[in-house]
Amino acid sequence: MDLCCIDDFEEHAKKVLPKNALDYYRSGACSQLTLRLNIEAFQRLRILPRVMRDVSRRSTGTTVLGHPVSFPVGVSPTAMQRMAHAQGELANARAAGAAGTIYVLSTLATSSLEEVATAAPDTIRWFQLYIYKDRKLTAELVKRAEKTGWKALVLTVDAPVFGVRYADARNKFKLPSHLRLANFEGLLADKITTAKEMSGLNEYVNDLFDDTINWKDVSWLKSITKLPLVLKGVLTPEDAVIAADLGIEAIVVSNHGARQLDTCPASIEALPAIAKAVAGRMEIYLDGGIRQGTDILKALALGASMVFVGRPALWGLAHSGEQGVRRVLDILRNEFDTALALTGCASVGDIKHEMVVHESLFHK
Numbered sequence: 001m002d003l004c005c006i007d008d009f010e011e012h013a014k015k016v017l018p019k020n021a022l023d024y025y026r027s028g029a030c031s032q033l034t035l036r037l038n039i040e041a042f043q044r045l046r047i048l049p050r051v052m053r054d055v056s057r058r059s060t061g062t063t064v065l066g067h068p069v070s071f072p073v074g075v076s077p078t079a080m081q082r083m084a085h086a087q088g089e090l091a092n093a094r095a096a097g098a099a100g101t102i103y104v105l106s107t108l109a110t111s112s113l114e115e116v117a118t119a120a121p122d123t124i125r126w127f128q129l130y131i132y133k134d135r136k137l138t139a140e141l142v143k144r145a146e147k148t149g150w151k152a153l154v155l156t157v158d159a160p161v162f163g164v165r166y167a168d169a170r171n172k173f174k175l176p177s178h179l180r181l182a183n184f185e186g187l188l189a190d191k192i193t194t195a196k197e198m199s200g201l202n203e204y205v206n207d208l209f210d211d212t213i214n215w216k217d218v219s220w221l222k223s224i225t226k227l228p229l230v231l232k233g234v235l236t237p238e239d240a241v242i243a244a245d246l247g248i249e250a251i252v253v254s255n256h257g258a259r260q261l262d263t264c265p266a267s268i269e270a271l272p273a274i275a276k277a278v279a280g281r282m283e284i285y286l287d288g289g290i291r292q293g294t295d296i297l298k299a300l301a302l303g304a305s306m307v308f309v310g311r312p313a314l315w316g317l318a319h320s321g322e323q324g325v326r327r328v329l330d331i332l333r334n335e336f337d338t339a340l341a342l343t344g345c346a347s348v349g350d351i352k353h354e355m356v357v358h359e360s361l362f363h364k
């Protein structure tokens with residue numbers, strides 16, 4: 001069967017991935033209310049199309065932190081991608097490069113910073129960072145990212161501890177024993193392959209991640225690197241304003257794919273108030289629930305300049321590695337281009353806030 005949309009790729013992944021991996025990739029926290037909201041909140045928004053505007057010469061391109069990208073969709077950091085395909089992060093990063101966009105590598109990757117840099121030298125690569133209790137180790141990761149050509153650090157700010165994910169607890173989730181957390185050596189690389197009571201991932205995080213992290217640590221990070229900093233996981237205008245005041249280059253409005261705090265808002269619900277508060281002082285991106293071209297257009301209308309996808313790229317990997325992710329990104333690009341044309345937009349700059357309204361407007 002030809003897979004022609006992101007949901008087709010997810011259906012395919014459900015058939016081919018082992019349960020341990022599929023559940024880990026798919027789940028959200030607790031009752032998964034926010035997981036559903038991330039999708040449903042997009043469905044509650046309506047696009048008001050303008051017509052008769054000559055859209056024959058269209059461009060989907062834009063610029064992110066000074067990097068031209070061919071369309072405003074990048075790949076979010078997701079841990080342990082070799083559970084989806086033997087080439088894991090290497091394939092995903094190459095596919096993002098082939099699509100002319102950004103790849104973000106997770107700290108908890110099954111391929112190292114150095115391996116991905118070698119496999120995808122021309123991809124715009126950003127490195128997602130978790131702050132470990134061991135600050136020397138954390139600073140070492142930053143140095144390695146600088147040395148191997150990573151263009152920005154994406155500090156995840158919504159994970160002082162990990163969310164409660166029932167499926168991982170039920171499965172006693174572990175990384176299969178032939179895989180490693182490749183950015184580390186010894187115990188830090190292997191610890192996650194052994195789980196005692198609950199999810200191995202939660203055990204790992206609770207032991208090693210620094211839950212004292214606070215805004216001073218952002219200043220610490222700024223003091224040890226010249227790379228631009230992106231804060232991922234902001235959901236309130238208050239926190240966005242603190243980030244802007246600290247001189248952060250960009251934020252990702254994100255709820256971590258609904259895997260952290262259940263019942264927090266969908267990212268797209270949180271976006272408009274944040275965009276208003278930030279008022280152009282830094283770039284704003286969004287991830288969470290992007291599954292079709294119209295979702296991208298809605299996020300851009302409501303204040304994001306770029307969106308990222310996590311699970312859709314994993315479904316592409318599970319299908320056919322690099323080719324599969326390329327196909328997923330192509331589908332999103334084509335659907336976005338079509339959405340531009342059908343709303344009377346020739347470029348991303350033509351997308352206007354007033355083109356997107358909440359469905360309640362029609363039910364008064």
Ligand code: FNR
Pocket residue numbers: 024025026038076077078079106107108128156232254255256257258259287288289290308309310311312
């Ligand atoms: C994630 N996410 C994530 N975020 C992060 O900062 N570091 C990480 O290691 C991971 N790992 C991870 C694993 C898996 C399996 C998923 C699904 C997600 C969150 C990720 O970057 C992103 O915020 C969401 O995936 C976006 O939502 P969608 O596109 O999956 O709906």
